[in-house]
Amino acid sequence: MTAGAADLLRSIRRRSDNLDVGIQPSRIGLALLGMITCFSVGKGQDPKVDFFETKIRPVLVERCYECHSAQASDLGGQLRLDGPSAMRQGGSMGAALVPGTVDQSLLIRAIDYGDANLQMPPDGKLPQEQIDDFKRWIADGAIDPRPDTDPGKPDPKADRMAIAAKHWAYQPLEQPAATVPSSEMADWDPIDVSVARKLQEKQLTLSEEADRRTLVKRLYYDLLGLPPTFAEIEAVANNTSANWYAELVDGLLQSPHFGERMARRWMDVVRYADNKGYVFQEDREYAHAYRYRDWLIRSFQQDLPYDQFLRFQLIGDRLDPQNAAGHLDAMGMLTLGRRFLNNKHDIVDDRIDVVTRGLLGITANCARCHDHKFDPVSMADYYSLASAYMESDEPGGDPSPMRLVDRPDQGATRILLRGNPGNQGPEVPRRFISFLQPESPVDMKTASGRLEMADAIASPRNPLTARVWVNRVWGWLYGSHLVDSPSDFGLRTEAPAQQFALDSLAWDFVQKGWSTKQLIRRIVMLKTYRQRSEHREDAFAIDPENRLLWRSNRKRMDFESFRDALLHATGRLDRAVGGKSAPITTPPFSNRRTVYAYIDRQNLPQLFRSFDFATPDVHVPQRSQTTVPQQGLVLFNSEMVMSMLEGLANEASRRGRDAGIDYLFEQVLARRCTDQERSWVAELIDANDLQLPPAPENQWSYGVATLDPESGRVEGFQSLPRFHNNRWQGMKDDLPDPDSDWALLSATHGHPGLRLDQTVVRRWTAALDGKLRVRGVLKHPSDQGNGVRGSIIIRGSEKVGQWTVVHGETETQIDEVQVQAGDTIDFATDSLGDSSNDTFEWKVRIVSNDESRVRANSEKHFTSQKTRALSVWEQAAQALMLTNEFCFID
């Protein structure tokens, strides 16, 4: 056993009072106890010790210990910095510091970077602030409460615990002291006052309030994920009430689409998908996943208090065991993850991740194999959390297939050494993460600990739950988070630049009954939120990342909002709330909001990936934002987008050119167009020279025509109007059709109509000039009837080949045909006056003269789509929807 594991074992036994084995309470145990004391009293001990703990120790641990502590594999300069004596004693160059004397302290010389031969840390100078802290600390006597560790006995855990006790995110929630407002700020929210003061320190100010139309669009996007209509914007613009903004906010919070917007955001947090991922043979679907999604929508819509919201998702089995109120479905949060071929340990690991990172901003999964290297999370913590799931079953079936229940026969929980199920370590007490809740271990014989976990998370005393949630909500609304690692509030995460805002929101949120709607209302009412998003040179020079919140952030629409906005602009949006998931990438294209899209975890379509959709495999703290040409390809070329355009285009075109253009702007961009813009669009509308692209499918058409079999003249070509049973045919489902009789064409086969004016024609139109050959076989498989006659005719008039086949087959080869782009080659088949038993097969290939390239293949390029070129009005509509204006929110 390693020294670390032995220490751990000791500390665990200490905690479970398992002292009869004769192990003395270890130093770590004591450190833990000391830490707990720190928690209960918070700040307020010796300020010099405080200073060391908050300013000095973290830097030593982060930047120095790797080479200058007992844990260093190669001790630099024989110097250790992991204990007070070691520092004074120093290394090969002498004492690292002399308390009280800054300029004689070697440490300062090294970190000052003034001496080219002695610069530490070697990977980069410390920030000046930290260097000044060290100077101040040494000047003040270098107070150092760390115990001196024995050589070879590193104590990283004690370091972590001591730092944790002072870490900003782990401090109890309290009402932060507000800055005193100046007179003009008298009626401001204290958050705005604090933000403004922080800006003042840098000689900056908040940006002006954005104009009304911008704010309307921003609020619709942030709260609903849908754009406002032209009329909605105008209504707000003309609202004379002094409270117009608050009225708008309150109205939007009541919209049925608010719940959809929030639910989809939460679905990123809990890695929602409609299937299990890779499975061997079992059913891959989570057929009931949508019920969890709908529960989320309802909960946000009804503003279910966030603590309740979490409790239902963790212990719905206890709160609504029969699913009478539908709350049992909330357990989908835990149970809808990837199945990892049903490896229970991996399933549990995934659930721990969702709960710890998603709800608490704690990264716990490293502790599956070893104590966390940076944060105060031990293997004992991990396996204690794991037991909450290991000791729960998924009974499936009624009343909810997504529920978990505690197993009737509860087992002990053991650490799995190095995460290996075959290598069981010591037993651990069942409780929540120990640094957050050191007491009240669960009785392992009766309960999994899931209830206690829910209690510990959904608690006003938990310092993380509310902070993590308000930070997420802030990020969704403001476009950047206060804490920019929203799922890691660990020791390496610095306090946010605007910490007052975070703490004030968190405190207020819990005080006001965990109301997410109230939280959102407070944020969007802030001056900070209502700022313009424009660039300001003065502020940008000082704070390019906008950490001090001197402007609003311009946002690019996320995937869901973008697709919803397309449906909205084209008038196709289906506003129904709730229901089963709908595939959105395949025809017939759904008009449902994207929150209802079927999420295939295993093979997420490229469409989602191209637009930075959250991977449904794991908890996603925030989406990445990339700009790549694949996005443009989807927008230009996808059937999904192009299929939306027709209705809108028809409506515009009906109004005539200029009025139609005005209409398009109002529908798509929700504003009036300028004269210049109107003239730009008019140019496109007037061009009107439609051309299909030369895709191989587009080169074929299927119809009937009048054939003169002697001369080879083909006249009056009419496309077969209907695609039915995988073939083109007349309008009437049951043939014969009154116009085209039995005429039909499939990928390989066909049937002529009775008369010569019902000759069935497969027509190819050349996209390029060239010398070609035709290869093919015409078959008449039936042993009855009088057979069929096939003719190959160029440019509608030149017969180059003709064959009659009766109960057999014949090759139909033409060795050289010269065509120009736009020329046709017809494969015409007629009935020879008797259309009974006239089903034929005729597959043809058109190849280049040297046979090296296939130019056309009647079977492979057969298509059910009746392709028509995008009309100019459709193009105009598409163009407006592809602009930056459409996809960015100021």
Next chain:
Amino acid sequence: MQSPNDSSLNMRWTRRELLHRCGMGLGALALPGLVGELLAGESSPNPLLPKQPHFPAKAKHLIHIFANGGPSHVDTWDPKPAMEKYAGQEMSGGAPRTERPTGNVYPSIFKFQKHGQSGLEVSELFEKTASAHADKLCVVRSMHADVPNHEPSLLLMNTGESRLVRPSVGSWLTYGLGTENQNLPAFISMCPDGYPIQESQNWQAGFLPGIYQGTYIDSKHESVDRLVEYVVNRKLGRSAQRRELDLIQKMNDEHIRARPHDPMLEARIQSMELAYRMQEEALDVFDVSSEPKHVLDMYGPGVQARQMLIARRLIERGVRVIQLWHGAGQPWDNHDHIFDGHRKLAKECDQGIAALLTDLQQRGLLDETLILWGGEFGRTPTVEMPQKGANAGTISGRDHNHYGFTVWLAGGGLRGGQAYGATDELGFKAVENRVHVHDLHATMLHLMGFDHTKLTYRFAGRDFRLTDVHGRIIQEWIA
């Protein structure tokens, strides 16, 4: 995010500066090629711009020919004459445990022959590849993995982790290196007629941004619009599309004029131009019919040959990583009738592989391309026992074998003409110079210019890497 080497700094010219340097006015917007790409990358969030690795390296591209299902090493690259000696006998101590029960030693029927100056011994199944390229191959006969099952072994070979969600080798490489051609996907995974087992998880980006995920291409198709999603517009000719794009960009110019200094807006403007150009590039690269006849003849007929040829065309155009899967499911998984099965499979790909190596070399691309051939594991030298519903009830196949198997590498920076490591006398277990999949990954990253311990990504509070806490660089492979 920690990038391997912040060369993006080099790219951070301002747009104005760049135009100035190139002696162009602001009118020259729709620039082709590199300059256009630089412009797109200027201050912009395109994560696929080319980046420098940790140190200079020969190999800039990777082609991974994946013989999925588990090709038998003792029938291909690892001659075991002792199998004849013990034919039909039980292995001393019994066969190690694999997925299914196996019986006695089952000698290969294939003839092995020495090739090249190196005298590398290869079976007749890969006669064409061996006879033309033996001296370029670094054949690793001492590979081993963790378990004898397809799913975990595929994930291990592709992502370095057998169960959890992790980025694939190709995703790591495109994250580290970006790509040289912004008009094509950076990482392409081709598999004819469907997915291999574990499906798109084999080329997943895991927790890396989704843009590093491999783009799947069903190489069964011949027409480009079926090969690459969304690359063909079926309803609009090119000039009409250009006209539409011009309207969009006029609107965008007005829009950005009122909103200066926003790289996101600028980036999207440029990416629309790139999308427009990508249509043409993709149409061209996947259309092998324009290749001269002697090249088509060299690769031979069939889908394997065609995807090898497409791979060469993609490498030529700067695509970073290409995976070529033999087929959907697990084609090399011959639990029965292995000799017929392997003969057929090898015939499908041997000529294409040989042609690919020849072709790359002739074009001077072999040096900068690392080629890996192999499966997720090998097969037992013992015969699989008949099982109802499992192996056609016959005694004619081999079971999975993760204890020992063979892969080979060729191209950029490798020392060819060698067989590295060895399995035991019968070919069951790797015994000499054993190489774990992590070691293979570490060495591949090294060959592509990366310290495998430093190519990391911060996720869930930890810096992750392809080799996790493992991986050893095999110096003997490196030229």
